[in-house]
Amino acid sequence: PYEGKLSRTVLRGESSRKGADLLDIDQYLNEAHSFGLQSVRAHFNVLAWSDDVQELRHIRNDVGSQLALMECRPRHNTVDAATLYWAGMPGNAGDFPAEESFYTFIEPAVCFFTEETNYKSSSSPFGIKLCDRVSGRPLHLDISDEPMKKGIITNRNKFVLGGSGSGKSFFMNHLVRQYWEQGTHVVLVDTGNSYQGLCELIRRKTKGEDGVYFTYTEEHPISFNPFYTDGAPIMVA
Known part of the structure; x- marks a missing residue:
């Protein structure tokens, strides 16, 4: 979109108030063409918190100094800080304001991800099979016992949140099947028949047991005590 514009026009973010001059457009396009670089839109957040207002000022100055060593000029968000904080949570990227991003190349963009790593499998023998959402690599993840042993959580309660059609029931079917296959006693109470197919699959697999x-x-009409069984695991929906 920048081809044909004046050479003195500078490449900025969508919002003029950012004032983050990056590169002359001609220079940017020449770099992309000469080295076959792919242009991407980028945005990076540095979030800091403290109960001491004075300490927050020191943190802001220290972070700004370190970014300056990378020839970067930070912008201290105030009005839209809450919006960026919300959009930075996994799954909320759709709410990220486009005007807060800028054009750059993949190579310099990834320089800001030195602390990021791929997801790792849990060492626990109990868990569920998932996959790395970036690479698709299969993972074994324990979201129950291992976090308890490490003191990350104090109970095994889980809360699955998502919009309509986002995959909540699909994920829960996957989780329940994985837990059942590892000998977990499962009782489900469901009003939408989301787990009838899974129950039928297990019933055929166990020949009705x-x-x-x-x-x-x-x-x-039926009534029953879901906490009483004769010893065999029961799935109830």
Whole structure:
């Protein structure tokens, strides 16, 4: 989009208030053409917090000094800090304001990710099979026992949050099946029949010994104690 513009026009972010002059457009395009560089939009946040206002000032000055050594000029967000904080959470990238990004190349962009690594498998023998969302590499992850042993969490409660159609039931079906295959006792109470197919799969796999499914209807109302079993694991939806 910058081809044909005046050579003295500078490449900026979408918002003129950023004032982050990067490169002359001609120089930017020449670099891309000469070295086959891919242009990307980038944005980097440095979040710091402290109960001491004076300490926050020191942190801001220290961070700014370190970025200056990288020939970068930071912008201290004030009005839209809450928006950027929300958009920086995993899954909220769709709410990121486009005017807060700028054009650069992949090579300099990745220089800011020196502390980032790929996801690693848990050492725990118990867990679920997932995959690295970046590389697609399969992972074994324990989100129950290992975090308890490390003191990261104090209970095994889980809360799955997402918009309609985002994959909540799909993930829970996957998690429940993984837990069941590792000998976990599972009782499900469901109002949308999201787990009927999983129960049927397990029922056929165990020849009716497991995957028991009860359905309530007005014509055939049911009542039961979900915490009492005869020893065999039961899945109830």
